[in-house]
Amino acid sequence: MSKVFRPWDVDQAMLLPPSVQELVPAGHLAHFIRDTVRDQLDLSAILDEYSEERGYPPYHPAMMTALLLYSYCQGVYSSRKMATACEQRVDFMAVTALQKPDFRTISDFRKRHLKALGALFGQVLMLCEQAGLAKLGHVALDGTKIKANASKHKAMSYKRMKQREAELDAEVQKWLEQAEATDVAEDEALGRKRRGDELPDWVKSKQARLAKMREAMAALEAEAAAEAQAEADAARAAADAAKPAEGDGDSSDGATAAPPEDPPPPVAKAPPDKAQRNFTDPESRIMKTQNGFEQAYDAQAVVDADSQVIVAESLTNAGNDKQQVVPLAELIARNLGRVPKELSADNGYCAEENLEELERLGIRGYLATGRQKHGTKSATGKRSAAPGSRVEAMSRRLKRGGHRSRYRLRKQTVEPVFGQIKGARGFRQFHLRGLAQVAEEWRLICTAHNLLKLAGAR
Numbered sequence: 001m002s003k004v005f006r007p008w009d010v011d012q013a014m015l016l017p018p019s020v021q022e023l024v025p026a027g028h029l030a031h032f033i034r035d036t037v038r039d040q041l042d043l044s045a046i047l048d049e050y051s052e053e054r055g056y057p058p059y060h061p062a063m064m065t066a067l068l069l070y071s072y073c074q075g076v077y078s079s080r081k082m083a084t085a086c087e088q089r090v091d092f093m094a095v096t097a098l099q100k101p102d103f104r105t106i107s108d109f110r111k112r113h114l115k116a117l118g119a120l121f122g123q124v125l126m127l128c129e130q131a132g133l134a135k136l137g138h139v140a141l142d143g144t145k146i147k148a149n150a151s152k153h154k155a156m157s158y159k160r161m162k163q164r165e166a167e168l169d170a171e172v173q174k175w176l177e178q179a180e181a182t183d184v185a186e187d188e189a190l191g192r193k194r195r196g197d198e199l200p201d202w203v204k205s206k207q208a209r210l211a212k213m214r215e216a217m218a219a220l221e222a223e224a225a226a227e228a229q230a231e232a233d234a235a236r237a238a239a240d241a242a243k244p245a246e247g248d249g250d251s252s253d254g255a256t257a258a259p260p261e262d263p264p265p266p267v268a269k270a271p272p273d274k275a276q277r278n279f280t281d282p283e284s285r286i287m288k289t290q291n292g293f294e295q296a297y298d299a300q301a302v303v304d305a306d307s308q309v310i311v312a313e314s315l316t317n318a319g320n321d322k323q324q325v326v327p328l329a330e331l332i333a334r335n336l337g338r339v340p341k342e343l344s345a346d347n348g349y350c351a352e353e354n355l356e357e358l359e360r361l362g363i364r365g366y367l368a369t370g371r372q373k374h375g376t377k378s379a380t381g382k383r384s385a386a387p388g389s390r391v392e393a394m395s396r397r398l399k400r401g402g403h404r405s406r407y408r409l410r411k412q413t414v415e416p417v418f419g420q421i422k423g424a425r426g427f428r429q430f431h432l433r434g435l436a437q438v439a440e441e442w443r444l445i446c447t448a449h450n451l452l453k454l455a456g457a458r
Contacts (some may be wrong), residue, residue, distance in 0.1 A: 023094040030070060030094040032455045037066040041123050045116040059101050064109045068117065070095045072448035075425035079107040114432075118440035121447045125311065125335055128450055131457050133307040136340040138406060140413035141328060141349060143300045143321055144422070147429040148284035148438070152295040216277040283435040285317045297430065299442050300324050302332060302343075303414040309453050310417065311335060313446045315439040321348040325367075326357045339363050344410040347371055355390035366407040369395040421445060 024030050037043075046061045070092070071082045083103040085092040101109075110117065128134050278284055278295055287296040298319070302312040312331040314324065325345065333339050339361050347368040358365040369391055385392035398405050421427050427445055430438045 020097050023090045030091040033070040034066045034095045046113045079103040114440045118443035121443045124447050124450045128309045133309045135306045138305040138342040139302050139340040140410040141302045141345040142414040143298045144418045145287045145289040145296045146299050148281050148295045149433050150278050150280035150295045281433040303417050305409050305413045310446045315442045322351045325349050325354040344407050
């Protein structure tokens with residue numbers, strides 16, 4: 001007797017349409033993201049953009065928002081891959097209710113509502129706090145370099161721009177003369193009614209690159225001029241402060257003190273030769289990473305030690321982290337209405353003014369005063385600190401705590417979050433360009449991370 005198998009009829013039509021709730025098992029992340037967006041997030045900033053009644057009805061903004069957030073949670077960031085997943089993956093179908101927006105629709109929706117989508121970070125953070133995931137007992141601050149959507153080979157120094165400008169100018173001029181001579185020869189050979197005045201494509205591309213380079217040089221020169229003007233304004237303000245008040249010019253011997261001379265006008269200042277500008281994304285910067293120097297942005301995050309929820313985030317193109325401590329500490333207070341009890345960060349954030357400001361905010365800081373050597377118990381390092389300074393006191397605090405210092409929480413709090421974002425979910429390069437847009441993209445990444453932590457706490 002032969003074995004009996006279950007029927008497998010691929011041509012069998014369904015009597016009843018499938019239910020979205022049955023596409024994936026109960027408790028699946030797709031259900032959680034969809035229902036959270038639909039029932040708990042305020043999307044009025046997005047919905048208010050749709051006031052026009054004419055035209056074919058668009059996809060529902062709540063569905064598109066849920067699709068984007070779920071895609072980011074799954075490590076899918078390309079609009080084309082999202083559109084493909086809507087056709088091939090049942091978990092995506094459970095989010096979209098079997099609707100299949102094309103990649104251009106997804107891309108346009110993200111670009112149109114990027115700022116409103118980034119603002120959802122605050123709402124999701126409040127949901128995390130309500131679930132008890134943002135206790136603010138101890139938070140850790142760190143930054144990670146993420147590649148910009150631009151190649152470092154598209155950056156050029158001001159010195160090299162000046163050299164290449166002369167080279168390209170001579171090369172284009174030579175080709176223009178050659179093209180003119182060719183036109184004359186063709187006129188003699190073919191007659192004047194035949195066209196021959198168009199520039200070859202290889203000339204046009206050189207001209208376009210020359211124009212782009214001159215635009216970048218003008219931007220660097222404008223920055224240098226603004227810096228020179230700021231220095232002149234500061235000198236003028238210092239001179240004004242040094243001028244004697246009216247009626248105070250008489251000295252004890254009756255002589256009148258000569259008023260200080262006005263500072264000279266600002267001198268035209270050329271950009272330094274090493275100043276660089278990227279032609280693809282001028283606001284990104286060359287930064288040192290574990291893989292060498294890359295065209296990148298610096299993404300910052302403050303993470304709660306109890307739950308690894310991101311309680312504050314920011315993005316900068318500055319190479320120095322010292323300027324990020326106070327804004328991020330204040331951002332925590334704006335996001336949650338209170339400040340954490342403790343904050344830890346590596347030595348890149350340690351500065352006298354930062355420690356002073358943390359004291360003013362009532363936050364007990366654990367900021368490394370130097371690099372921690374392998375095998376040592378604390379990150380006190382060898383940084384010289386003035387006697388009696390806050391940096392010296394911080395060094396003593398970390399050394400006194402040793403391997404039991406609260407500073408030890410930093411590595412196990414914030415660095416795993418960057419590992420989850422870059423390693424587990426594969427976000428290693430921004431897809432947008434420009435500081436403002438990339439900052440909102442980073443907020444979307446942090447929102448997706450917090451949604452995953454909220455889903456895990458159910």
